[in-house]
Amino acid sequence: xxxxxxxxxxxxxxxxxxxxxxxxxxxxxxxxxxxxxxxxxxxxxxxxxxxxxxxxxxxxxxxxxxxxxxxxxxxxxxxxxxxxxxxxxxxxxxxxxxxxxxxxxxxxxxxxxxxxxxxxxxxxxxxxxxxxxxxxxxxxxxxxxxxxxxxxxxxxxxxxxxxxxxxxxxxxxxxxxxxxxxxxxxxxxxxxxxxxxxxxxxxxxxxxxxxxxxxxxxxxxxxxxxxxxxxxxxxxxxxxxxxxxxxxxxxxxxxxxxxxxxxxxxxxxxxxxxxxxxxxxxxxxxxxxxxxxxxxxxxxxxxxxxxxxxxxxxxxxxxxxxxxxxxxxxxxxxxxxxxxxxxxxxxxxxxxxxxxxxxxxxxxxxxxxxxxxxxxxxxxxxxxxxxxxxxxxxxxxxxxxxxxxxxxxxxxxxxxxxxxxxxxxxxxxxx
Numbered sequence: 001x002x003x004x005x006x007x008x009x010x011x012x013x014x015x016x017x018x019x020x021x022x023x024x025x026x027x028x029x030x031x032x033x034x035x036x037x038x039x040x041x042x043x044x045x046x047x048x049x050x051x052x053x054x055x056x057x058x059x060x061x062x063x064x065x066x067x068x069x070x071x072x073x074x075x076x077x078x079x080x081x082x083x084x085x086x087x088x089x090x091x092x093x094x095x096x097x098x099x100x101x102x103x104x105x106x107x108x109x110x111x112x113x114x115x116x117x118x119x120x121x122x123x124x125x126x127x128x129x130x131x132x133x134x135x136x137x138x139x140x141x142x143x144x145x146x147x148x149x150x151x152x153x154x155x156x157x158x159x160x161x162x163x164x165x166x167x168x169x170x171x172x173x174x175x176x177x178x179x180x181x182x183x184x185x186x187x188x189x190x191x192x193x194x195x196x197x198x199x200x201x202x203x204x205x206x207x208x209x210x211x212x213x214x215x216x217x218x219x220x221x222x223x224x225x226x227x228x229x230x231x232x233x234x235x236x237x238x239x240x241x242x243x244x245x246x247x248x249x250x251x252x253x254x255x256x257x258x259x260x261x262x263x264x265x266x267x268x269x270x271x272x273x274x275x276x277x278x279x280x281x282x283x284x285x286x287x288x289x290x291x292x293x294x295x296x297x298x299x300x301x302x303x304x305x306x307x308x309x310x311x312x313x314x315x316x317x318x319x320x321x322x323x324x325x326x327x328x329x330x331x332x333x334x335x336x337x338x339x340x341x342x343x344x345x346x347x348x349x350x351x352x353x354x355x356x357x358x359x360x361x362x363x364x365x366x367x368x369x370x371x372x373x374x375x376x377x378x379x380x381x382x383x384x385x386x387x388x389x390x391x392x393x394x395x396x397x398x399x400x401x402x403x404x405x406x407x408x409x410x411x412x413x414x415x416x417x418x419x420x421x422x423x424x425x426x427x428x429x430x431x
Contacts, residue, residue: 001025001054001402002051002052003024003057003373003401004023005022008059008063008367011063011338012065012199021034022035025363025401028177028363029363030357032359034378062370062371064365065365065366066342066356066365067366068127068258068311068341069297069341071268072249072250072270073116073131074130074131075128075130076109077097078113078119079104080097081303081431085307090219099165100430104133106134107137108426110137112423113141113225114141115422117141118416119310123391123394124391126364126397126399127351128147128148129150129151130151130152131151131184131186132154135164135172139151140177143323146399146411153183154186155184155191155199162195164199165185165199169208172375178399182350183208187213187214187216188220196241197239200239200240203240203243209244209350210241212249214236214249215231215232215258216249216251216253230385231254231258232258233257234261245266245267245268247268247395248270250276250286251269252281252282252284259288262292263292268297269284272298272306273298273314275306283324283325285325286322287328289320295344296340297348312390315337315341318340334386338386342356343355364399372393374388374393
């Protein structure tokens, strides 16, 4: 399908500059990004007389930018939204979450993932880094909905297995252009040392990165130190876990030695400020990571620990909490946060073809509506997006060249009523 987006402001994320011009999409790729004055050169380069457009969309001066990358989530936990709130993390997990998850099957997870995807689309999220129980049905849901999904293994002492992680690694990578899979485990505190050693061995076998929840709470760090005499990052590194990179979700309670591990191993931090705030886990030292050159991405976490799969809220919290922590209103500026939500997330998820808007890149594009009160007047568009933007400003979400959400409506192929009904049916059955 050939789509022309014209009369647009364009934030490519290759720099802070905002262009005035248009973007051409052919099938799943970006064919052209520019001011529209050099199109004859483009036709000559492509050896074409002209292009027949399936759609030409007047962007009316609104902003086009790369879609947001939700670099940590548990999508199918939509069923637990507002079910397990106002509780300490360990009670939340052991008394509310794990008992319900024990009743979930792959078909349920398929439908509940579809519900989460609806919310991602309304928030301008075009890629997710998902960790949950049944990878194949999650993959099916994402393909059926058109969502780009990187899955990560969530092996622990109670569910999944190293063998399953290896099977999914082989099966899901290359299955569909929307899908990929990386090696991972739930967390140090839910895995025996023997299990962690097996995961590290798998990473060495495939020369692959590894991801997990790391140093989310103070108690997690203290318990690991009691068990092994080391903090989680140092302990996991001692097992050879990160020889080929990877990263950690949350990374709230980190020592200098932990940050040295992340820098030395080129690991990614995925911060989850909404979840960490709601569960009172703490404030991650984002400024320290940035000073050390550690790549920082943003995730919403699941819709039970956060409740809201909203990248705008996460972006504001990343910078707002960093300013509070450092007692410095200049900490973590708006463009740095936009990089975390787009380019840095793409790096963490190894989606290097979907990081910026440029010729040849994947057409994962969102349009932000500037013609709303919260975006006026326009002094600085990037700051408006981070400090005053909201989901109401998402005018279009395109993934892999397909427009899945536009002007408040989902694509015709998406039956929202059926998705809502199925989610409530599952809720009645297992909660």
